[in-house]
Each structure stands twice: as structure tokens, then as C-alpha cells.
Amino acid sequence: MIVGILKEQHGDKRVSLLPEQAQALAAKKVQVMVESNAGAAAFASDDAYRAVHIPTVSRKELLQQSDVLLSIHPLSTTDLELIKPHAVVIGVFQPLFNHALMKEWAQRSLTTFSLDMIPRTTRAQSMDVLSSQANIAGYRSVLLAATLFPRYFPMFMTAAGSIAPAKVLILGAGVAGLQAIATARRLGAVVEVSDTRPAVKEEVMSLGAKFIEVDGAADASKAGGYAVEQTEEYKQKQQERLAASVAKSDIIITTAQIPGKKAPLLISEAMLDTMKPGSVIIDLAASTGGNVFAARNNETVQRNGVTIVGNSNLAADMPFDASKLYGKNVLNFLQLITGADAGLQLNFDDDIVKGSCITHGGNIVHERVEQLVGSSYA
Known part of the structure; x- marks a missing residue:
């Protein structure tokens, strides 16, 4: 052979x-x-x-x-x-x-074997290319955001005055999201996290981030670790809850995807318009439609002073x-x-x-x- x-x-x-x-x-x-x-x-x-x-x-x-x-x-x-x-x-x-x-x-x-379709079981962990590459993508997304952001990530107290820490919002607490949390916290940012799976709250908090809770999420316990499609009622609640967090965020990293479906739109045009100039968004779901209005895969878009990077292949940068x-x-x-x-x-x-x-x-x-x-x- x-x-x-x-x-x-x-x-x-x-x-x-x-x-x-x-x-x-x-x-x-x-x-x-x-x-x-x-x-x-x-x-x-x-x-x-x-x-x-x-x-x-x-x-x-x-x-x-x-x-x-x-x-x-x-x-x-x-x-x-x-x-x-x-x-x-x-x-x-x-x-x-x-x-x-x-x-x-x-x-x-x-004969085609697509390794992204390997079942997410304990036995298959050593072959899980999605996890190994998502871990890198989550890490790289924060570093990329830090280079594009025109301010510090950590808090600094200097003779010239104090610098407040960056506020980071991460949407999706899968492998990429959890690594993004850990990396942003290491850089000294204040981190909030949203995920449709309440079961990830403990992991999020253990990394030093605040978990945004929205009641009424569909059960994802049988989805093999993936997110699932949510009801319109839940989506409305989620949008309302996220709107306040988006408006105060300096950095947003989005990772939410549903296998076989278009990525859910989590940040609307109206939300984008509330963000401060100089803010940065990294959309890791851009290849399947993106979580952010105006995001385009493999492109960087400027909108009202907000930098929106669509990149689902960040692992390739390391x-x-x-x-x-x-x-x-x-x-x-x-x-x-x-x-x-x-x-x-x-x-x-x-x-x-x-x-x-x-x-x-x-x-x-x-x-x-x-x-x-x-x-x-x-």
C-alpha cells in the first residue's frame, strides 16, 4: 500500500x-x-x-x-x-x-474518509481532528484579536493613569471557546461567555469567566458535544441578553456551529451598531455562514470602526x-x-x-x- x-x-x-x-x-x-x-x-x-x-x-x-x-x-x-x-x-x-x-x-x-465526521466518543478522542485544530484556533483567535485591538488587554496602573482591562465576550464554549477563555484570561482580560448548553457553566467559571445564563435552551445532551438548533423563543431571549454584553465588549470571539446547518446568527446589525470604535470581532464560524452580521469568510471587514475578521481556518496560522x-x-x-x-x-x-x-x-x-x-x- x-x-x-x-x-x-x-x-x-x-x-x-x-x-x-x-x-x-x-x-x-x-x-x-x-x-x-x-x-x-x-x-x-x-x-x-x-x-x-x-x-x-x-x-x-x-x-x-x-x-x-x-x-x-x-x-x-x-x-x-x-x-x-x-x-x-x-x-x-x-x-x-x-x-x-x-x-x-x-x-x-x-473511498472517502472525512475525519470531521468521526464520532465524538472516548475511544475516538485520539483521532478527533476537530478538537485538536479547534484548540489551536481558539488560542490564535485571542492573539489575533490582541494584535488588532488598539488598547491593552490587562489592567495597568501607571503614573500617567490607570488602564482598564479589555472586556472579552466569547460565544460558544466548545473546545475553541474554552481555549479562547483561557488565553484571554492569561492576557488579563475580563471574560464573559455565552453557550446554549448549561452543562458547560462549571467549565467556564473554572477558567475565571462569567457565564451568561439564558433559560429554556434545547437539550443538547445527546448531540455528541455539539450545539443543537434552538427554538425561536429561546433565540429571542438570547438576543436580548446578549445585546447588553455586546455593547460593552471590546473583543468578541464567536465559535457557534451546528453540524450540517448554517451557523446561527448571534450578533445582529443592530448589535454591531452599539459597539465602540476600535472593537474587534473574530468569527470562527465564518465558513458556514458566520455568527456575525457582515462577517465574510477569509475576509476582514471594517464597519463603523469595528474590525470583523471572518476566519474558520486559524489553526493553519500555527x-x-x-x-x-x-x-x-x-x-x-x-x-x-x-x-x-x-x-x-x-x-x-x-x-x-x-x-x-x-x-x-x-x-x-x-x-x-x-x-x-x-x-x-x-
């Missing part, structure tokens, strides 16, 4: 496996090759791969020869024309949003550690689908293998994705 590591496109600086991780895979008798310069932006040169006996090849050669392709983002149409029939593709493909693309891949007889953590997730997953003879061995009785497999044998095999494709063509 040949595993090929592709260079990420569109400016993503990460790589699926760093040299030492590729070496660990090769030690199990799996043949590994890497596209030239795939790891350069993550400070892993071609020489570093060759030093551990991993050959570097052209993209065309890698696509044509690999049985398993590692690519964080979806492949291009040009790439698909070159790959082997029945090849396996592993990455983070957001199939609940890209279900039309998944249909095309199924028609090409690709490419070495992001690649290291992602690569470890990938190695752990590859162990599940690799037999003792270093060949491909797919056990669809395994809930992790089944839950992350989107296309196989010319069909869409993931139930939720299949339903979305069906509804699109009904």
Missing part, C-alpha cells in the same frame, strides 16, 4: 504528516511518499523527509501512484482526473455541506503544531484501516470507520450525507 501526502492548496500551511510521523508509518512497512514542498510552510523541508527515507515526488506522480491520499482539504477536479480508480482519500471535507461534491466522488468510485497534532490524529486513524500486512483493511463494523466513511464502492454510504443528497435532487 502506498500512502501519499499532498501539499495543501489555497494557502493552507499545514501538512497531513510531518517527517517523523511519515517515518513512523513507513516503519510499519507502509510505503510513504510526499509531494515536493508539501511541508515547507510547516517548517518540514523536502530534505527532512528524505532524511527519514520518505521520497519526494511531483503532485502528478503522487496522485497517479498512491492507494491512499492524505489531503486536509478537498481535491480539485484536476486532481481527480489523475488518481487511481478506487483510491482512498482521507481529510476534513465537511461532507454535510459539500454533499454535492461527495456525490461526485462516489460516482468516481473513491502550522507546525497544527500539523503535528493533525498528523497524530491521522496516524491513529490509519491504524484502524491498516492490516497486519500493511495493506488496507476496512472494518465497517467499527463505529469509527463506519461513522467517518462517506463514499465507498461507488455509493454514498454515510446516512446523513445520503439524505442530504437525496433532498437536494428530490
